[in-house]
Amino acid sequence: MGNALHVDETQPSARLASPTDIEQRDAPRYTLLIRAAKLVCEAGEYLCVIRDVSESGISVRTFHRLPEAQGMVVELQNGDRHELEAIWQEEDRAGFRFAQPVDTARIIASPSRFAKRPIRLNLHSQAQVRTLDGRCVDVEIVDLSQQGAKITCPCRFALDERVKISAPGLPETNAKVRWRKDGGCGLIFEDTYQYGDLARIAARLQRPD
Known part of the structure; x- marks a missing residue:
């Protein structure tokens, strides 16, 4: 971009x-x-x-x-x-x-001392993570970007574990667990979202019920 x-x-x-x-x-x-x-x-x-x-x-x-x-x-x-x-x-x-x-x-x-990172959206959206062995875990998305998401969850996923994440407004997306810490996990998407697509997804995730 x-x-x-x-x-x-x-x-x-x-x-x-x-x-x-x-x-x-x-x-x-x-x-x-x-x-x-x-x-x-x-x-x-x-x-x-x-x-x-x-x-x-x-x-x-x-x-x-x-x-x-x-x-x-x-x-x-x-x-x-x-x-x-x-x-x-x-x-x-x-x-x-x-x-x-x-x-x-x-x-x-737009000067910066650091390399520009993809814009991250801070939000709170309920979602579901499904593992390859069939487990389904309710999670909350708290950070979203074109490349991945940060979630909070009650269980620990394995590092590099492949999962699928979905939510009302977010189609099922293949991802890999990049890091985990203090009840949270970082997911990296296997396919990067286009900027406009992510903008519309984020709007749907934050739309009042």
Whole structure:
């Protein structure tokens, strides 16, 4: 997933803006071709792709409708967080205003001392793990990403044990036990989920009954 960036075609110049340009123009608007992030509110955590950013706000693709929420925070892959105010929403897109002034150059560069990791969603969803010998164990998913999940469970699975995990909203998925500690296990999926597919799965897992 790349982080390519170009100036929006509505600007008079098609070249990439420098930090100096950003300081000299009033609220310049940029198009982020693909910038993964997550939206956090009291209803849960949701994957999105930031498409446009300016000093005043952002527009994002969400892959599904967002729940009604009093406040929203966008968290970038480097851990930076910004409070948002909802402005508009369509089926799979939404626009937000920044609640506080932001450094657009930092959002664009997204600097980090560490290698960017896949975005992980913190959630609480009941699920079931089935082993190859036919055991079925009720578990709770507490962390979900494209590559795997963290679960809490009442029993201990063997390291490298192959299992299948499923939940309402999550199709049965082949996985392997990567680690275990203090009543929790880390599962790595045999097949990585596409970003948009995981976004829709996470929305279903966090949907109120």
